Amino acid sequence: MGFLSRKKPKPAPVEIQEEHPIVDELQEMEDAVPLRDVGGGPAGPVSDAGLSLAGESSASSPPAGEAAEEGPSEFVVEEGPSEVVEEAPALNAEEESPEAEGDGRMKAIDLIAPTRLDFLAEKEATEQAPVKAAEVIAFANQKGGVAKTTTTLNLAVAFAESGYRVLCIDLDPQGNLTMSQGIDPDKVEKSLYDVLVNDMPISEIIVKREIDIAVASIDLAGAEIAMSTKIGRERSLEKALKEVAGDYDFVCIDTPPSLGLLTINALTAANKVIVPVQCEYLSMRGLVQLQNTLRMIQENLNPDVKIEGILPTMLDSRTIHAKEAIEILEENFGDLVFQSRIKKAIKFAEAPVKGASVLKYDSDSSAANYYRDLAKEVLSHGSP
Numbered sequence: 049m050g051f052l053s054r055k056k057p058k059p060a061p062v063e064i065q066e067e068h069p070i071v072d073e074l075q076e077m078e079d080a081v082p083l084r085d086v087g088g089g090p091a092g093p094v095s096d097a098g099l100s101l102a103g104e105s106s107a108s109s110p111p112a113g114e115a116a117e118e119g120p121s122e123f124v125v126e127e128g129p130s131e132v133v134e135e136a137p138a139l140n141a142e143e144e145s146p147e148a149e150g151d152g153r154m155k156a157i158d159l160i161a162p163t164r165l166d167f168l169a170e171k172e173a174t175e176q177a178p179v180k181a182a183e184v185i186a187f188a189n190q191k192g193g194v195a196k197t198t199t200t201l202n203l204a205v206a207f208a209e210s211g212y213r214v215l216c217i218d219l220d221p222q223g224n225l226t227m228s229q230g231i232d233p234d235k236v237e238k239s240l241y242d243v244l245v246n247d248m249p250i251s252e253i254i255v256k257r258e259i260d261i262a263v264a265s266i267d268l269a270g271a272e273i274a275m276s277t278k279i280g281r282e283r284s285l286e287k288a289l290k291e292v293a294g295d296y297d298f299v300c301i302d303t304p305p306s307l308g309l310l311t312i313n314a315l316t317a318a319n320k321v322i323v324p325v326q327c328e329y330l331s332m333r334g335l336v337q338l339q340n341t342l343r344m345i346q347e348n349l350n351p352d353v354k355i356e357g358i359l360p361t362m363l364d365s366r367t368i369h370a371k372e373a374i375e376i377l378e379e380n381f382g383d384l385v386f387q388s389r390i391k392k393a394i395k396f397a398e399a400p401v402k403g404a405s406v407l408k409y410d411s412d413s414s415a416a417n418y419y420r421d422l423a424k425e426v427l428s429h430g431s432p
């Protein structure tokens with residue numbers, strides 16, 4: 049009735065007459081509200097002793113007063129006494145419900161939504177249940193063309209082959225990972241740009257292919273600038289991943305060849321970092337810079353992130369230079385260098401053209417097995 053009183057300015061109060069029709073109506077409504085069945089038997093009609101929804105209304109009078117203020121004719125025309133009376137049997141039918149238990153009169157919530165509280169209890173229980181978080185691996189090296197994308201995709205597919213649930217994140221505006229799964233980044237409507245800049249739920253941009261993939265589009269190139277004024281800009285991806293953390297065992301993030309805000313987002317969201325390194329002297333020099341960035345992330349944003357391993361890629365084991373490059377890596381990084389080696393193979397260039405991983409493109413090839421071996425090595429370090 050409150051909304052009725054907002055319809056027009058309050059007229060002067062009108063004294064309620066005993067024979068006024070609203071009094072009979074209210075009495076009928078009171079009679080219609082069942083008592084709680086204290087003794088287990090059917091609920092009875094309203095008694096004076098029973099504190100009630102209707103009893104409170106009539107005792108404290110404001111609804112009757114408001115109705116009187118509005119004028120009885122308006123109330124009767126809008127609500128209609130017959131409507132109110134028709135509802136009464138429906139309420140009485142609720143009396144026989146086993147839910148009508150407890151002390152005193154039934155509350156409004158029992159009548160309107162008797163199962164509401166059960167639902168809330170269930171929801172609370174679900175929310176409190178621990179969600180197993182995915183292992184988040186970032187593939188990073190600010191040097192271009194060292195097989196970050198190739199490693200992200202093929203290792204992810206090797207995990208999936210072993211029965212793990214895997215999500216790949218294409219955080220590179222070049223969209224190479226997206227393309228490697230046969231999706232054209234130029235035709236993508238919703239992408240990680242919307243997730244990072246506009247807080248779109250990441251589930252809305254996940255596309256199912258060999259693995260699930262959160263896709264990139266060309267406008268991701270503008271994300272770093274668009275995010276630059278955002279509070280918590282380094283944590284946008286970490287925040288977005290919480291939505292799906294329980295749905296996957298591994299989240300594999302491909303990063304661009306830079307140490308900008310997109311890569312920082314990846315390193316902040318990650319538990320582990322895999323650093324693909326081309327087995328050439330010049331490729332290894334950038335590792336010091338990457339280590340410094342990672343230290344900064346550990347100190348300021350993500351103390352738990354650590355290097356899972358340094359992965360020698362595009363290895364041509366016939367050359368002395370490649371052998372020497374691996375020796376230098378192992379001298380400087382010791383156990384951090386994976387035992388697995390990714391040798392050069394033309395299949396790695398061919399597979400993306402077909403929109404497939406090497407494991408799908410040529411499942412029995414040694415190229416596919418390089419990444420199966422790497423998956424075993426990563427899992428041996430501790431599976432999720």
Ligand SMILES: Nc1ncnc2c1ncn2[C@@H]1O[C@H](COP(=O)(O)OP(=O)(O)OP(=O)(O)O)[C@@H](O)[C@H]1O
Pocket residue numbers: 191192193194195196197198199220222224303304305361362363390391392393394396397398
């Ligand atoms: N083991 C390999 N043998 C031969 N070619 C490879 C191998 N791994 C990757 N490639 C090829 O090298 C090129 C660069 O690989 P990829 O795109 O994975 O590198 P990237 O580090 O992601 O590059 P960017 O820094 O531009 O993102 C690709 O054409 C890829 O097919």
Ligand SMILES: [Mg+2]
Pocket residue numbers: 196197198220224302303304
């Ligand atoms: Mg790449």
